[in-house]
Amino acid sequence: xxxxxxxxxxxxxxxxxxxxxxxxxxxxxxxNVYETRxxxxxxxSTRELAEGYKVPGAAHLLHQVxxxxxxxxxxxxxxxxxxxxxxxxISINPNGNALVFDDDNITGDDITLRxxxxxxxxxxxxxxxxxFFKKAYQKAPPRLGSEERRxxxxxxxxxxxxxxxxxxxxxxxxxxxxxxxxxxxxxYFDHEHIKGSIALDALLGNRLGPRTNNxxxxxxxxxxxxxxxxxxxxxxxxxGMSSYSDSLQKAAESAGVNIHTNSPIKQxxxxxxxxxxxxxxxxxxxxxxxxxxxxxxxxxxxxCLVGPKHLESHYVHKISNIRMRGNTSKxxxxxxxLPKFKGVDKEDLGNRIINAPNMKYLELAHDFTKYGExxxxxxxxxxxxxxxxxxxxxxxxxxxxxxxxNTAYHLKDGWEQSKPVVLENCLNQLEEMAPGIRKLILHAxxxxxxxxxxxxxxxxxxxxxxxxxxxxFLMLRPIPGMAQYTSPIESLYLCGAGSHPGGGLMGxxxxxxxxxxxxxxx
Numbered sequence: 001x002x003x004x005x006x007x008x009x010x011x012x013x014x015x016x017x018x019x020x021x022x023x024x025x026x027x028x029x030x031x032n033v034y035e036t037r038x039x040x041x042x043x044x045s046t047r048e049l050a051e052g053y054k055v056p057g058a059a060h061l062l063h064q065v066x067x068x069x070x071x072x073x074x075x076x077x078x079x080x081x082x083x084x085x086x087x088x089x090i091s092i093n094p095n096g097n098a099l100v101f102d103d104d105n106i107t108g109d110d111i112t113l114r115x116x117x118x119x120x121x122x123x124x125x126x127x128x129x130x131x132f133f134k135k136a137y138q139k140a141p142p143r144l145g146s147e148e149r150r151x152x153x154x155x156x157x158x159x160x161x162x163x164x165x166x167x168x169x170x171x172x173x174x175x176x177x178x179x180x181x182x183x184x185x186x187x188y189f190d191h192e193h194i195k196g197s198i199a200l201d202a203l204l205g206n207r208l209g210p211r212t213n214n215x216x217x218x219x220x221x222x223x224x225x226x227x228x229x230x231x232x233x234x235x236x237x238x239x240g241m242s243s244y245s246d247s248l249q250k251a252a253e254s255a256g257v258n259i260h261t262n263s264p265i266k267q268x269x270x271x272x273x274x275x276x277x278x279x280x281x282x283x284x285x286x287x288x289x290x291x292x293x294x295x296x297x298x299x300x301x302x303x304c305l306v307g308p309k310h311l312e313s314h315y316v317h318k319i320s321n322i323r324m325r326g327n328t329s330k331x332x333x334x335x336x337x338l339p340k341f342k343g344v345d346k347e348d349l350g351n352r353i354i355n356a357p358n359m360k361y362l363e364l365a366h367d368f369t370k371y372g373e374x375x376x377x378x379x380x381x382x383x384x385x386x387x388x389x390x391x392x393x394x395x396x397x398x399x400x401x402x403x404x405x406n407t408a409y410h411l412k413d414g415w416e417q418s419k420p421v422v423l424e425n426c427l428n429q430l431e432e433m434a435p436g437i438r439k440l441i442l443h444a445x446x447x448x449x450x451x452x453x454x455x456x457x458x459x460x461x462x463x464x465x466x467x468x469x470x471x472x473f474l475m476l477r478p479i480p481g482m483a484q485y486t487s488p489i490e491s492l493y494l495c496g497a498g499s500h501p502g503g504g505l506m507g508x509x510x511x512x513x514x515x516x517x518x519x520x521x522x
Contacts, residue, residue, distance in 0.1 A: 009289035014042030017295030018248035019510030020495040025255035036264040041245025053334040056241040064225030064504035073251040080247035083388040085235035091197035098343035130223035137501035141475040182210035192358040200356035207327040209366030297465035326409040326449030326461030331402040334443040339434040350387035365406040372412040409449035464503025485513040
């Protein structure tokens with residue numbers, strides 16, 4: 001059977017699915033994508049908060065992107081443009097002093113020349129260490145215990161990438177890879193505000209505290225992308241986050257992909273020998289396919305769409321125990337004017353604003369999470385995208401988008417009872433940071449991990465389809481034996497963030513999965 005005659009059905013139209021679809025269609029396969037929602041992009045999309053006010057549904061910054069994918073799919077020609085890039089990070093403090101992080105430079109809050117040099121050295125070291133992961137993320141990791149030539153070659157490549165970093169960097173990598181960001185930062189800095197601000201990047205979106213082992217991995221992970229050639233940079237797409245997904249949709253469709261929205265999947269159709277026949281939609285329609293690729297999370301794929309009866313018991317056990325405990329909520333505000341944040345110049349309000357005054361603050365917030373509770377002081381990442389993009393709000397008005405960390409999926413009192421309290425706590429906290437902001441609020445919305453699960457179909461409301469920890473990382477993601485985007489079901493593949501290399505808007509899981517399918521199904 002030629003590629004042109006081989007039918008591929010992809011479940012979900014998130015960014016990884018769209019990337020995977022585009023690469024497969026460019027290679028000559030017949031590709032159809034089926035999406036439950038009425039639009040594409042999943043959590044990288046725009047939603048209407050109120051009439052005339054549009055906000056990013058979940059992800060609100062382009063970060064960790066892979067420039068090779070953008071270039072290969074010609075996303076700029078398909079409408080992707082930035083209203084702002086190279087955003088600075090403004091870290092505010094209750095006392096009104098703010099730190100300004102601009103790539104490798106840091107100013108503000110009585111920073112000394114020595115501390116500026118310490119930060120430059122720290123960034124230089126961390127970027128180099130992140131380069132190891134960036135290389136490892138470009139292809140499927142080797143299978144543990146395999147003696148196949150390709151797996152041995154990939155394992156040797158990983159070892160060589162580590163060795164070629166140099167003796168000092170290799171020593172640091174082996175030292176830092178399994179420890180916590182708290183200990184790493186204490187080796188470099190004395191300034192508590194600097195340490196808290198950096199630590200937040202390791203924790204955001206993850207169920208971790210600064211003292212949790214593996215938190216150095218998550219810090220390096222978020223440094224692996226590049227935007228306009230700048231490693232670890234942030235940008236805001238023109239027209240909202242949906243414009244990023246729309247550009248991927250156009251790239252896929254121009255390659256010949258057919259995308260079907262409002263098409264929820266009931267099950268993956270298997271024959272009596274457990275081989276792929278296609279998909280069955282909730283409508284009852286049957287879709288014939290030679291290959292099925294799932295962009296949704298692994299637990300939903302196998303426990304819901306395949307069914308445990310089609311899997312061996314050890315797979316059922318391992319898949320059921322993938323940790324997917326959402327820990328992040330999203331706050332959206334429609335504002336009648338521009339707020340004023342303590343210690344932040346007006347010209348800096350269009351940048352990334354965070355509140356993480358020290359690591360103790362972050363650790364205390366994590367302590368509440370452990371017991372199914374929430375603090376009244378929660379770490380946040382805040383942007384006001386309407387400063388750059390006037391299409392998001394009426395003239396003179398604005399929208400604010402904030403990622404709120406340490407809001408656990410499982411709360412003792414339940415989200416139905418707790419959401420109004422958490423929302424009120426967030427608004428009170430914002431009022432402390434930006435006095436007078438409450439008077440500007442026209443509409444407010446808080447999306448909890450439960451809401452993300454219900455709206456986007458992600459088990460546990462976890463943005464990354466599974467926690468990024470040492471035992472769910474590289475060749476162990478999502479579980480041992482399934483790190484090459486393959487599955488126990490022949491011709492059933494994974495391409496979502498639950499696979500290697502994990503979450504973020506990289507698109508690498510989608511591209512790597514496409515390459516794996518090309519090598520096995522051609």
